[in-house]
Amino acid sequence: MKALSVAVIGCGWAGARHARAFADQGATVSWAIDLDATRAGTVAKLQVGTRISADYREALADPNLTAVDICLTHDLHAPIAIEAARHGKHILCEKPIAATLAEADSMIEAAAKAGVVLMVAENEIFSPLYRRVRDLVAAGAIGKPALVQMVRGCYLEDSFKKERPWFLDERAAAGGMMMSGGVHDFEKLRMIVGEVTAVSARRAPQRFTDMQGDDTSIAMLRFANGAVGLMVQSFLMKNALTASGTEEHTLRIEGERGSIRAAGTSGGRIVLFSDNRADPLLSGTACETEIIVPEVDTFGLEVEHFITCVRDGGEPITTGRSMRRPLELVLAAYESMRTNREVELPLA
Amino acid sequence: MKALSVAVIGCGWAGARHARAFADQGATVSWAIDLDATRAGTVAKLQVGTRISADYREALADPNLTAVDICLTHDLHAPIAIEAARHGKHILCEKPIAATLAEADSMIEAAAKAGVVLMVAENEIFSPLYRRVRDLVAAGAIGKPALVQMVRGCYLEDSFKKERPWFLDERAAAGGMMMSGGVHDFEKLRMIVGEVTAVSARRAPQRFTDMQGDDTSIAMLRFANGAVGLMVQSFLMKNALTASGTEEHTLRIEGERGSIRAAGTSGGRIVLFSDNRADPLLSGTACETEIIVPEVDTFGLEVEHFITCVRDGGEPITTGRSMRRPLELVLAAYESMRTNREVELPLA
Amino acid sequence: MKALSVAVIGCGWAGARHARAFADQGATVSWAIDLDATRAGTVAKLQVGTRISADYREALADPNLTAVDICLTHDLHAPIAIEAARHGKHILCEKPIAATLAEADSMIEAAAKAGVVLMVAENEIFSPLYRRVRDLVAAGAIGKPALVQMVRGCYLEDSFKKERPWFLDERAAAGGMMMSGGVHDFEKLRMIVGEVTAVSARRAPQRFTDMQGDDTSIAMLRFANGAVGLMVQSFLMKNALTASGTEEHTLRIEGERGSIRAAGTSGGRIVLFSDNRADPLLSGTACETEIIVPEVDTFGLEVEHFITCVRDGGEPITTGRSMRRPLELVLAAYESMRTNREVELPLA
């Protein structure tokens, strides 16, 4: 079988990881596109024969190219994805799908019309940690969820700003932490707890004045199944963990018959308190179970899934259509920050 | 000096603790008032000479009585406090001050007119754990607070329901968890972070159908100084800690220069991450400091403070006037639960 | 049924706790014996009618007295217990049973001859935490034990020295930490893991020069079943836990099919890693179970057991004969500290 030929468009932090994953999966990274020739060159070194360019149109004109992998700033996802679809190229696009719902709709339409795969690279959905949480909740381990708490925190170090300066630009990032982090977390909540129907959000006083978007914001949620939730998105969390460079990702759900807590990103630990205990050694005891989920490379998993979908013609787990919703939830949160009112879904 | 003579009105869980504290502080518990003679009897056994009655009016008519300690259901605080004031008795009243703002105002007015002390028994304000957090924040250990998270959780065991059945009655309890727990936490937040200016709140699906008030509710807050906050009040938190009978109380604050976390009630641990590190051994290192605050009897501290105020004529830390505000915040939260809208303070 | 009449001989820290337990269990504390009248007086206040004396012989001469509770320094256990037996009084004696094996043998013989109960007040054997560990190990949760680690640590604060000054006197305490702490731990190890057959021990450099016995010592053990073990007994452990006044007690066992860890004294937490997992929710997962064992009053439990044995004529769990062995193990440890050689049991 012929190897999939892909152009990595945008060779920054995410693009470099995707490129490595494509190479590891046996795909051919035919093009490394970046305005910065050094960054494109670094990606090109992974395989023999990768061409470098500053203009993605060169790659789209390549008749042997099967797919594009868009790892650009959020405002550029839609225009380039639409153009790629018109050239008949399959599309893997970094999260969020786009900067606006109108852009997302155009992308979805263009891909449908061209008959190409449009997959959003929402890597955290592939995390075995959160899939295990989903499985436990779905198996009834804690009963019906009632209260959800989700926290994403890190500290905005200068090194991060240097590596991803576009992040400080509200237009390029289509917002701040609620966009970049929240879009992950809303989708994980949808996977684990169910649909979110209303969002209230507030923005903390800005700590980092060189960042235009929110560096810390919070949200209060209502779910279709009646559960309520709280969410924190913060670049201001300075503690021993984050100071050593690890993001703090925690999820906690109280259900009618138990509780579950998870900490980690692409692996980590789950603490389950469940009444469903079948082990006779533990009967009649107040006890918790700690489950360790080893780290995996979620970028590898999502790229592998994309390759499979392109090859076999299947629909991705994270289609454009399904990934429109977490964007919509983030936009609802921003509207609530502006108005101090709850915003119900879907957006008008 | 003559010992203070006090009538404990309501000899349930809180009344019994107060009575013991009065006895330990050298006061005379002259009356143990309860409709349930067994409970009154238990309190009366602490000292020789304590009289038992089902009617608090007997105690108010005692000319030697200096003070009353009201430990009744929340709806009875105001009528009895007002009557006590009219009899010239000093008043220690369990939290919340009353069930409504109008009631609280009447109590405050009656006490002022009679020239008696009106102190609300908000014991958690006396906790050395939260006072230490306040001191650290005030000393600038984390810089200006930006994001606050507060969680109060336990599991509503059958034994609790039996011991305090009025808790299940929305009228007697003047609400549910947001009233009983939130009134503590709003006051702690005011002490540590500053005034709260707006409250949004939501109620989780009810787990305990024999309880009328909210068994779990959450709130999103705005503070006068710009900080934002999240609060959880839940009777549904079942984990190894709560299953062994300990409430989970946590507070977490992110500031512009560090973070602080506290866990515990009348003692516990603080984890401080601060840039203000003066110790040369630790310079240039990402590090956290864990501070252990030994447990104290906060009921003893508040009763001691009340006795001092009565004896020396000073104003309590927790006057009726200052404790009106946490009640107002709880009522704002309930209004928000009804309307799904943010409620600004002060209430109209 | 007539209440058991007991004389508490030695009204210090342990005597006061025992006295309260006897009172709570419905026994009559007829005598409070102490050279220090204040301490005897404090114990006497618990019940109406308790007589105070500095001379235990007065109590032994009381024909209505059923039992004595010896809470004196370790060197006085034997002479008074033997005299009590001769007067036909049942005996509860604080741990260790005596200062020497010869003394212990004389006590056991005297009690047998007089037909009275001789129970050693080894309260930690009554801890539900360590009983649960024993049950889990006995049920095969970790397979055959192979490696055991036990740590007992606290910090020798000045307040402790003031409260129990005899502890600093090597003769009165019959040693140092290895005697006072080790005698508890050897018995717990025997209960959970099995008989100890050889002891090697070393003493750390002395930190507290006002203490004559070892303030820190360690031991390496061999068990009859082949397992090996390490033990730490230290008054030098200064950390956040011990600085807040809590002793650090941990036990850790590696078995052929799993591991178990326990932390706490009269309650605490167990972490079990076991292959015997029956719960289908958890199959195929690396996971640990945390079991919370609520605190109980182990002094109450041992006193209750003693009363039952006296009343019903049963044999105590902690007879003089069985409690001779942990003393022998401690003495073996001291011999090893002197010689730097392993000492095998039984002692010659």
Added chain:
Amino acid sequence: MKALSVAVIGCGWAGARHARAFADQGATVSWAIDLDATRAGTVAKLQVGTRISADYREALADPNLTAVDICLTHDLHAPIAIEAARHGKHILCEKPIAATLAEADSMIEAAAKAGVVLMVAENEIFSPLYRRVRDLVAAGAIGKPALVQMVRGCYLEDSFKKERPWFLDERAAAGGMMMSGGVHDFEKLRMIVGEVTAVSARRAPQRFTDMQGDDTSIAMLRFANGAVGLMVQSFLMKNALTASGTEEHTLRIEGERGSIRAAGTSGGRIVLFSDNRADPLLSGTACETEIIVPEVDTFGLEVEHFITCVRDGGEPITTGRSMRRPLELVLAAYESMRTNREVELPLA
């Protein structure tokens, strides 16, 4: 400057890591020597021009070769190192230096005679975690050390056995866990606490019958400065941490003025309890400081140090002479396991 030309002799787990480190540091891996051509091939792929051979003599005969890196089973260290010295090649040799003291002495002598660098690849000495512990202890953070506890544990998974089958062979491994793990830990203890003067050790009942050497053993130590210590070396530690593939490495030291605990290998966390607290925010408080030391590649650091020593003619931190001592301590432990007696250093 000309790049150092090195032959990696033994291309298993350690050899592959060393080879990568040499390549990263700009050295030339000229030879990849292994009886298994596949493994040699994997190492050879790292750079262009690396030659493969099953016979290390080919490499020694290469006049352009500057150094050898010996990553073979422990029994082969000495014969090949001696031959390399005779060919004038500098030597980096995996730990332990050799299987016996006589072998180590011959290696040291041969290297001295040939005037070549002999460095033992004791990577854990380069760990910033343990260097930080050493610095804190040396700075007097806990006062004079009195009690030391060190634990190394993991679980012997089948995958490990497959990857390193020689480990199961007592002759090739020159022992079991006490050799492979203990040799690391004795050297860390020497660096942090000081010289060890006497060792008593015991072996646990064997769990893994396909392994000839000890799968679990323990030791009790005396240090030259009077401190005493306990050590655990175990392949039998199955818990949530080790089940996810992470070794458990902990060190705990009680000193006369504080305590320090460390967990981790090439990075991790330190918890310091110290009276030397200079920070006024924390005065008068029982508190601990947690220090996070980010992970580094200790293989890279040791290889970098070797290259520097070869280039500049300096003496390595881990010379053959100094690394003879941890081997001697391990051999003392094995002698003690055989005799059940304490073994004093130096060995006769």
